[in-house]
Amino acid sequence: MSQTVPSQIIHLPKGFSFSAVTAGVKASGRPDLSLIEAAPGTTAAALFTKNRVVAAPVEVGREALAKSRGLIRAVVINSGNANCATGKPGIKACQRICREAAKLLGVRPEQIFPSSTGIIGVPLLADKIVAKLADLISARASTEQGVAQLARAIMTTDTRPKVASAQFRAGKSTISLTGVAKGSGMIHPQLATMLVYILTDVSATPVELKRLLRESCDVSFNCMSVDGDTSTNDTVLLMASGKSGASLKTPKIRDQFSAALQQVCQSLADQIVADGEGVQHIIHLHIEQAKTRDEALRVARAIAHSLLVKTAWAGADPNWGRILSAAGSCGLPLNANHIDIYIGRQRVCGNGMGFPFDEVQAHRDLSQAHCDIRVKLRRGNASVVFQTTDLTAEYVRINADYST
Amino acid sequence: MSQTVPSQIIHLPKGFSFSAVTAGVKASGRPDLSLIEAAPGTTAAALFTKNRVVAAPVEVGREALAKSRGLIRAVVINSGNANCATGKPGIKACQRICREAAKLLGVRPEQIFPSSTGIIGVPLLADKIVAKLADLISARASTEQGVAQLARAIMTTDTRPKVASAQFRAGKSTISLTGVAKGSGMIHPQLATMLVYILTDVSATPVELKRLLRESCDVSFNCMSVDGDTSTNDTVLLMASGKSGASLKTPKIRDQFSAALQQVCQSLADQIVADGEGVQHIIHLHIEQAKTRDEALRVARAIAHSLLVKTAWAGADPNWGRILSAAGSCGLPLNANHIDIYIGRQRVCGNGMGFPFDEVQAHRDLSQAHCDIRVKLRRGNASVVFQTTDLTAEYVRINADYST
Known part of the structure; x- marks a missing residue:
């Protein structure tokens, strides 16, 4: 080829x-x-x-x-x-x-x-x-x-x-x-x-x-x-x-x-x-160690759909607790104590708990145009890479008066 | 009593x-x-x-x-x-x-x-x-x-x-x-x-x-x-x-x-x-003529969860198409041609189509602290009244840097 x-x-x-x-x-x-x-x-x-x-x-x-x-x-x-x-x-x-x-x-x-x-x-x-x-x-x-x-x-x-x-x-x-x-x-x-x-x-x-x-x-x-x-x-x-x-x-x-x-x-x-409306940061969400690809997608969508997660990203805020909480609300019987979260290359949450990390570096990683966030579920071998974005005040402005 | x-x-x-x-x-x-x-x-x-x-x-x-x-x-x-x-x-x-x-x-x-x-x-x-x-x-x-x-x-x-x-x-x-x-x-x-x-x-x-x-x-x-x-x-x-x-x-x-x-x-x-974060307008969403209360709730949540709907409300924009589209994405086999939508007292959508209405009045109704929006599904007799809010740039500002 x-x-x-x-x-x-x-x-x-x-x-x-x-x-x-x-x-x-x-x-x-x-x-x-x-x-x-x-x-x-x-x-x-x-x-x-x-x-x-x-x-x-x-x-x-x-x-x-x-x-x-x-x-x-x-x-x-x-x-x-x-x-x-x-x-x-x-x-x-x-x-x-x-x-x-x-x-x-x-x-x-x-x-x-x-x-x-x-x-x-x-x-x-x-x-x-x-x-x-x-x-x-x-x-x-x-x-x-x-x-x-x-x-x-x-x-x-x-x-x-x-x-x-x-x-x-x-x-x-x-x-x-x-x-x-x-x-x-x-x-x-x-x-x-x-x-x-x-x-x-x-x-x-x-x-x-x-x-x-x-x-x-x-x-x-x-x-x-x-x-x-x-x-x-x-x-x-x-x-x-x-x-x-x-x-x-x-x-x-x-x-x-x-x-x-x-x-x-x-x-x-x-x-x-x-080109997403008002987008400042693109997040590559890697959901790993799910039982099935559908399961990984479900977790990815719950995270990508959370206003609290998306607004934290708008502020380049490494608030991993919101990511964990959004994952927990996806409807799957996840065990929070098995979840690891990485922002950029750093582990920020291990076994469902905060893990010491360099917050300045995490903030810097989230401030880039692209940032990788990895969520490991320890349930199986399926994974998905999901693209999503932050939610900015600009998005609200664009959509608050589209028709009028 | x-x-x-x-x-x-x-x-x-x-x-x-x-x-x-x-x-x-x-x-x-x-x-x-x-x-x-x-x-x-x-x-x-x-x-x-x-x-x-x-x-x-x-x-x-x-x-x-x-x-x-x-x-x-x-x-x-x-x-x-x-x-x-x-x-x-x-x-x-x-x-x-x-x-x-x-x-x-x-x-x-x-x-x-x-x-x-x-x-x-x-x-x-x-x-x-x-x-x-x-x-x-x-x-x-x-x-x-x-x-x-x-x-x-x-x-x-x-x-x-x-x-x-x-x-x-x-x-x-x-x-x-x-x-x-x-x-x-x-x-x-x-x-x-x-x-x-x-x-x-x-x-x-x-x-x-x-x-x-x-x-x-x-x-x-x-x-x-x-x-x-x-x-x-x-x-x-x-x-x-x-x-x-x-x-x-x-x-x-x-x-x-x-x-x-x-x-x-x-x-x-x-x-x-x-007291919702950044809330300007409270919407009382009346979902009527559903088959069951659960069905009505599902439609209500799909509408209440749509960023496009919530941002339109922030602009007091009577964009009923977004409400219809959000309802359509709730996963139920709704028939769009049977859906009526009211903003305040005015019908704005009849049988899934635009219905002539006074836009200035609709904008005024949506500009109030409270506004009633009614969605009739023509499927049954169940209904629910659901309270939700607009989504403002202020919400994004509040949540973009909570932890940092």
Whole structure:
């Protein structure tokens, strides 16, 4: 395997083109309507939010994948309005956009995959979007600039665009992957206002794509939390054009692809957490010696979801008692006397008790942009690495008046 | 029934005396050691935190109730140090304090009920406390001033003492109840750094007390949340001296007592939420038309625990989409299209969609100290009223450097 390191260099997968325009959904006048067009025969698979309140595009997109048997020809994304809690009119607006885009592209409506992100509960004015579809489609190009424009146009409270790319060779073929993502607040396991599109030119069936996507998501997007809220619109879409000539049928290529996909997902997850609303510090939470990975995840989420823990991190305060207490409230029959906690390289809690440590050093470790915190449960051999963030007054400020 | 309204007037139950002194556990030099002494024959029952990480006094207190068969003669409370995550030395420190207090009071060690609140993970210096026990005991008095001192001495980040009292007549007897509480942050259902002591002069068995206490807690302390963190030290203790001459054996008295107890608990719960860290607005969350009360509670907690909802409330932002989304993530198979949401008296969401409403009025309603929010699920007839708060930048400031 060679060159699978994700980077800001965009390795354009063959068979895709991109564009973005301003349709006036965002009040700011910034680009808010974007397109990914895919070559005939492109296969696709997606994972969606587990929230019971789902946005219209999630319903319509799920149906599109089913009806088209995973043969998607274009993704139409608007930002500025989530088209959620908009009832039947929301579904109709979404379907109309898909229908009009399909007509202009000469494909079937179920081959259009819709996405929306933004405010919940405000009717989406389809007219504005439909009026710009012709411009959007005629602007499309298979260029790095097109990818960069797309990554910007899907942003809401994000402060920067998020792109990750990987490439590897298999025999005479070069396989490329490029992912773009948006997400900043409402970030929690099980996907949360997070839109991710990953494009590749490998050849694969929708079923293969779904399996690999789930594996990669489990260790990347599902192992992070900014604020614990689960969005109504989360979507991770993987599309494969097959234009590289290489196929996942070859086991070696499948392994290489799987590794590259995981790296792209991890890079995008890192970028999303780093852009978390008001985030000062990123915490890599290592939960070790759990009985099962699920158990480790449960402890990680309890810690990552505790306001008292997150605010202590905001102050770079090595208050390990709050970490211990949060772990204790996760619902598992943990034995506090078996728990060790490390901040950076220092053990700060041993057997559930304070352990002498250099507080100045711990404060310094927690003041860095990244800090490792390790919690050992002494119950088994399973572990998880979970990314989370501090909670700052800035987060509150950003979210205290979003809609008004 | 007469005069059961809880009030700041303290109706002293017969058979109890109170005191508070400074032992030097709190760095501030404020009173941090307090005592409730109870007459011989006093019965007691308690509810504790469900956190798996429990403080030494919770372990020792639970054992004391078991060994003494609910015959408690005194409560010794220190604030400033939770004596949690302090291992065996913490247990020993707690036992030593109980032993010394028992000796001075001429009772058995298991008749002393210990409590601690404050920072986690710092060894509790029993010497400081033991040295002050004689002063503490000699200062005790059966006065309203004693109750007020107790209520102050158990405070940590609380900004005001919390007392509630009720009284009713039954035949020739007058039965009094007085409760004191502390709690400000880490407040969540299942009790959270919350210490509550409720004293009465009715006559009751520990089993009767436990049953009534659980009933009253379920609709008061277990129906509120400030920050969703569950403490390691939570305790609600109910003690009955029997000195009024009236007994819970009489059904009518039991009913009157139950109502009075519920009112005292509710008043203390109200006071705790009102004193929540950084709280600007208190939200009374009415979850209605659930299938069961548990289901209603689950929806209430999901909403009360959402950072996006709580920060919107901080901005008095009628962003009902976040409420809907938080409800949707609670894990129940809710149908979004059946959900109605009201802010104040206005319907803002009908059948899961936006409903035209006066935004200025909604903003005004949410700007009040108290606001009612109603969520109807159209699934059944169960409901719950849940108290919660907004999340402000001030909360973050308070908690970002508590230990350092």
